[in-house]
Amino acid sequence: MNLLNAGTVPVSDLLSGFICGVVLVSVWIRYRRRSPAFSFWLAAYCLHAASVVLVAVRGRVPEVVSLLSGVPLFLGGTLLLLLGLEYYVGRTDVARSLRLNCVTLALLVLIHVWFTIGWPSWQGRNLNLMLGLTVYTGQAAWLMLRQVTAESRSATRLPGLVFAAFVVVGILRVFVEPAGPAGQGFLKSGLFASLVLGTNQMLFVALAFGLLLMANQRLFLWLQQDIAKRKQAEEALGESEEKFQYVFDHSPIGKSLTLPSGELRPNLSLVKMLGYTPEELRQLRWQDVTYADDLEPTRSAVDSLLAGKTDSARLSQRLVRKDGSIIWVDLATSLRRDEDGKPLYLMSSVMDITEHKLAEEKQERLNRELAAKTTELEQLVYTASHDLRTPLVSVNGFVGELGKSLNDLNAELGRVNVTPAERERLAAVIERDIPFELKFIEAGTARLGALLNGLLRLSRLGRTAIKSEELDMDSLVADVLRSIAYTVKEAGASVAVSDLPRCVGDSTAVSEVVSNLIDNAIKYRSPDRSLILSISGKDECVRAVYCVEDNGIGIDQGSKEHVFEPFYQADPKKSKGEGLGLTIVTRILGRLDGRAWVESEAGRGSRFYFSLPASGPMADGPRPPRA
Numbered sequence: 209m210n211l212l213n214a215g216t217v218p219v220s221d222l223l224s225g226f227i228c229g230v231v232l233v234s235v236w237i238r239y240r241r242r243s244p245a246f247s248f249w250l251a252a253y254c255l256h257a258a259s260v261v262l263v264a265v266r267g268r269v270p271e272v273v274s275l276l277s278g279v280p281l282f283l284g285g286t287l288l289l290l291l292g293l294e295y296y297v298g299r300t301d302v303a304r305s306l307r308l309n310c311v312t313l314a315l316l317v318l319i320h321v322w323f324t325i326g327w328p329s330w331q332g333r334n335l336n337l338m339l340g341l342t343v344y345t346g347q348a349a350w351l352m353l354r355q356v357t358a359e360s361r362s363a364t365r366l367p368g369l370v371f372a373a374f375v376v377v378g379i380l381r382v383f384v385e386p387a388g389p390a391g392q393g394f395l396k397s398g399l400f401a402s403l404v405l406g407t408n409q410m411l412f413v414a415l416a417f418g419l420l421l422m423a424n425q426r427l428f429l430w431l432q433q434d435i436a437k438r439k440q441a442e443e444a445l446g447e448s449e450e451k452f453q454y455v456f457d458h459s460p461i462g463k464s465l466t467l468p469s470g471e472l473r474p475n476l477s478l479v480k481m482l483g484y485t486p487e488e489l490r491q492l493r494w495q496d497v498t499y500a501d502d503l504e505p506t507r508s509a510v511d512s513l514l515a516g517k518t519d520s521a522r523l524s525q526r527l528v529r530k531d532g533s534i535i536w537v538d539l540a541t542s543l544r545r546d547e548d549g550k551p552l553y554l555m556s557s558v559m560d561i562t563e564h565k566l567a568e569e570k571q572e573r574l575n576r577e578l579a580a581k582t583t584e585l586e587q588l589v590y591t592a593s594h595d596l597r598t599p600l601v602s603v604n605g606f607v608g609e610l611g612k613s614l615n616d617l618n619a620e621l622g623r624v625n626v627t628p629a630e631r632e633r634l635a636a637v638i639e640r641d642i643p644f645e646l647k648f649i650e651a652g653t654a655r656l657g658a659l660l661n662g663l664l665r666l667s668r669l670g671r672t673a674i675k676s677e678e679l680d681m682d683s684l685v686a687d688v689l690r691s692i693a694y695t696v697k698e699a700g701a702s703v704a705v706s707d708l709p710r711c712v713g714d715s716t717a718v719s720e721v722v723s724n725l726i727d728n729a730i731k732y733r734s735p736d737r738s739l740i741l742s743i744s745g746k747d748e749c750v751r752a753v754y755c756v757e758d759n760g761i762g763i764d765q766g767s768k769e770h771v772f773e774p775f776y777q778a779d780p781k782k783s784k785g786e787g788l789g790l791t792i793v794t795r796i797l798g799r800l801d802g803r804a805w806v807e808s809e810a811g812r813g814s815r816f817y818f819s820l821p822a823s824g825p826m827a828d829g830p831r832p833p834r835a
């Protein structure tokens with residue numbers, strides 16, 4: 209019984225080929241980009257499979273179709289196998305050998321067609337096929353055995369030997385088959401044909417096995433290279449992560465990776481900036497360290513980043529330190545996302561700009577003060593010139609009058625015959641008119657002098673250095689009262705001083721404030737009752753507030769708000785000064801970070817208040833609220 213007939217051979221071919229195919233396809237899917245060899249082998253496999261299928265279906269398709277296409281497909285497949293091998297061993301002149309082999313393939317196909325249609329001959333076709341296979345397998349054997357590097361020779365030896373065996377079988381067939389009985393069909397059995405088929409079958413299996421081993425060795429090599437590369441990449445990544453961590457931790461700028469939940473992953477600078485320990489700060493969210501008033505703008509910036517509306521944000525905002533103090537920061541932040549676009553963390557850089565901000569605020573305050581001072585100065589110049597003009601005009605008028613009187617007197621006295629009546633009139637001028645005019649001139653110049661003195665005192669205030677010392681107000685007020693004891697006694701005033709809190713200021717300047725206020729209380733005392741003067745004070749947290757109260761004539765509602773203005777007199781007829789005393793008081797207090805105000809009722813008395821910074825621990829002020 210002959211098992212190697214036309215039916216069983218293709219079936220067993222198909223079975224073993226199927227397994228090879230599955231392996232080849234899976235290798236091709238994975239490694240096709242690494243080497244074109246796998247694509248060529250897969251194509252070769254497909255062509256061989258197609259030719260085997262054509263043999264298997266012989267009888268069911270027109271004979272001429274299977275005869276015409278089977279052999280060219282098989283030869284084409286073998287050529288592709290050879291090209292794949294050339295790529296596999298890394299030959300550089302594949303294109304040249306491809307051109308040459310294509311020409312031989314075309315010739316072989318032409319001869320095959322001739323022996324199929326032109327001059328149908330089984331022997332001719334067989335001989336042609338054997339020749340073609342010998343040419344291709346010969347090249348393959350040469351390539352595998354002689355053209356490879358020493359390291360890959362162990363893997364290429366088996367396929368090389370199988371190809372060499374194919375060559376031997378092919379040559380044998382070339383010489384033996386034409387000598388066989390005529391009409392003996394290639395697949396119509398016969399001992400030689402059966403032997404050839406069996407050998408071929410075994411060789412194909414050995415070839416598939418050898419090629420797989422060979423590919424396997426290469427795949428193993430690639431795998432090793434891949435592992436080495438990955439290891440290298442992982443090491444590089446680890447190293448770069450380490451470097452990033454170092455740069456992040458030791459950056460002089462505050463940095464934080466803020467998680468979408470709000471939790472902070474701060475660096476050392478930020479930890480230091482906010483005064484926490486790293487562990488404490490890691491427990492907090494950005495909302496916990498943001499100043500309450502700045503929460504809303506920060507939240508809306510974070511929301512826009514998370515929603516993808518913006519890529520980055522820059523904010524000037526306040527943060528609250530662990531001790532409750534507030535710092536101004538310049539914050540730049542951007543969002544990092546993972547490959548799927550999910551937010552990973554906000555990468556923020558935080559710069560402490562508190563000093564810059566304070567300097568800016570101070571500058572603005574100075575500018576405002578300067579503008580206010582300029583307006584005040586203009587006002588002062590206007591009022592001063594107006595007030596100086598009045599006595600000046602009056603002095604001028606009386607000097608003119610005096611000159612005229614003296615001229616008249618001179619003319620009268622020059623005459624020889626002066627009557628007694630005239631003599632009497634002249635005596636009256638000398639005794640009454642001239643002293644009267646001189647009195648007005650004196651009053652005018654005195655007022656001018658007083659005004660100029662007041663202006664001088666005012667201008668001196670801005671130029672003299674002012675100290676900031678802790679003041680014992682009890683002893684300061686006692687000293688002032690001692691210095692004006694005579695005036696107080698003469699006014700018949702009774703003075704009560706209660707316990708006065710300490711404050712911070714300049715002793716000379718504060719003494720002038722107290723002295724001015726007491727002086728006014730005496731000047732504007734009521735003619736109907738004796739003056740009662742009380743000086744009291746209280747501590748109001750960061751300020752010390754003092755009050756000088758009298759039961760004098762008081763100030764009417766309309767004048768109260770003007771009494772601190774320069775040259776203002778509530779009632780010029782009752783006024784006993786130049787209207788500069790209270791102006792000096794406010795100027796001094798302004799320089800000492802204090803202020804003055806008044807409560808008064810006409811006819812009943814006045815309470816003049818002034819405040820100064822308190823001394824002691826409370827002077828630090830209350831802490832601003834935490835977010």
Ligand code: ADP
Binds near residue numbers: 731758760761762783
């Ligand atoms: P003056 O040198 O004219 O006293 P001040 O600046 O000291 O100038 O006071 C301005 C005006 O305020 C005074 O002219 C007076 O009308 C009013 N005044 C000040 N102190 C008192 C007081 N204790 N009682 C009533 N009026 C006062």
